[in-house]
Amino acid sequence: MNSKIKDSDIKISFIVAVFNIEVFVSECIESLIHQTYRNIEIILIDDGSTDNSGKICDQYASKDSRVRTIHQKNRGLSEARNTGMRNATGDYIGFVDGDDIVSLECARIAVETLKRSPCDILFWKYKQFIEAKQCYDNQTSVRDYRRVNSPKCLEELLLHNLNEEVWNGIYKKTIAVTEKFPAKKQNEDVFWKYRVILKANDIGFISDQLYFYRIRPGSITQSPFSWKRFDSLEGRYIRTKNIIENYPELKATALSEIYAEAMFLYSDVVSSLHGEERKLGLKRINYYLDKLPFRFSEILFSDKISKMRKVTLVLSKISFAATSRLKVFILKRLGRDVFGTH
The missing domain is CATH 3.90.550.10 (Spore Coat Polysaccharide Biosynthesis Protein SpsA; Chain A)
Known part of the structure; x- marks a missing residue:
């Protein structure tokens, strides 16, 4: 140089x-x-x-x-x-x-x-x-x-x-x-x-x-919950679709990322909103995830995804709500910034 x-x-x-x-x-x-x-x-x-x-x-x-x-x-x-x-x-x-x-x-x-x-x-x-x-x-x-x-x-x-x-x-x-x-x-x-x-x-x-x-x-x-937080999920949904279209080999990694974001957003919605607002928030989360289904084989055999992501993705198929709460709980116990680190 x-x-x-x-x-x-x-x-x-x-x-x-x-x-x-x-x-x-x-x-x-x-x-x-x-x-x-x-x-x-x-x-x-x-x-x-x-x-x-x-x-x-x-x-x-x-x-x-x-x-x-x-x-x-x-x-x-x-x-x-x-x-x-x-x-x-x-x-x-x-x-x-x-x-x-x-x-x-x-x-x-x-x-x-x-x-x-x-x-x-x-x-x-x-x-x-x-x-x-x-x-x-x-x-x-x-x-x-x-x-x-x-x-x-x-x-x-x-x-x-x-x-x-x-x-x-x-x-x-x-x-x-x-x-x-x-x-x-x-x-x-x-x-x-x-x-x-x-x-x-x-x-x-x-x-x-x-x-x-x-x-x-x-x-x-550093601000408290806002409905604008859903912009992040929308952006990730669009990003996930485009990346998969261009590079199918990144599908598992892209899906694991947006599901992780959705889990943190779910926890935030449940802890911050109530009644009809909470229902609306959860409906919006499900709207994006329903458009991005995945097969277990796509996730389990990926060598790019961490064990933590694999486990949470598999469990999310059983109960997305319970898995979201469990993941946030574990990360908090580990002292992680759950809304800044996935």
């Missing part, structure tokens, strides 16, 4: 969705404008903020020519990202949530990796944080790199070896812009990420932690 690269080689567009995060947005932008690799653009999408977030974005744009602010009426995260993609001029696109932070070496390490081994998508590791001072380190080189094809990457996604979110990597613009994020959907990443992977030929993975995801009260993933 070359120790030096020219800034003119590859341009990365970082799309930052911003909505009412005036307390955090400066830390996010600072982590981008101080990238050690300079050939980047930073597109700040102010999605109708009612606090000072938009003004802060404008201040940075007035000082750095690589920064652009686009103000729009509040249309949600998906439309903010779609706006960013329409305006991106880079060779690759990266997505950043406006309250998160990117390693100062992110762009440099990404470009060095792409120059050594060109690929359509490059993924890296991420780390959760609460305070920004936890994020900055001295990573200077790629410790581990591997390259896979589309079906292998999809398998990693279904097995949760690759996270659902889109912000842990960069995507070749010519591929990324062919897919739009779904409007007015929560868990929009579930609908988008796999479709781009389907269109990619080569996907790279590096072991460095280059993205830092902020944990804070009030964020979507």
Whole structure:
């Protein structure tokens, strides 16, 4: 790998969705404008903020020519990202949530990796944080790199070896812009990420932690039950069907993933809703699962699915309700985040 690269080689567009995060947005932008690799653009999408977030974005744009602010009426995260993609001029696109932070070496390490081994998508590791001072380190080189094809990457996604979110990597613009994020959907990443992977030929993975995801009260993933949680199940249903159509060999893995999500959602519905609302919630879960039947042989003879998933899938045929409660109970006893880890 070359120790030096020219800034003119590859341009990365970082799309930052911003909505009412005036307390955090400066830390996010600072982590981008101080990238050690300079050939980047930073597109700040102010999605109708009612606090000072938009003004802060404008201040940075007035000082750095690589920064652009686009103000729009509040249309949600998906439309903010779609706006960013329409305006991106880079060779690759990266997505950043406006309250998160990117390693100062992110762009440099990404470009060095792409120059050594060109690929359509490059993924890296991420780390959760609460305070920004936890994020900055001295990573200077790629410790581990591997390259896979589309079906292998999809398998990693279904097995949760690759996270659902889109912000842990960069995507070749010519591929990324062919897919739009779904409007007015929560868990929009579930609908988008796999479709781009389907269109990619080569996907790279590096072991460095280059993205830092902020944990804070009030964020979507920290909120109580909402009917929007069913967006995640809908997205997984569509994803499962499409993956099976393209790669039948991934059927067992795809089915095991959506059944696992349905079990966690079932537990959430039962513990959060009552009466007719509970009945409606359970009916919606069954609607998707009834369209995705499986045979025991498809599951039992798969060498990709864990024993835990195999057992729960088989038991779910006997009693989906009892199996869901048992699985959540066991994971809680093990100290697992049952709504974040499948």
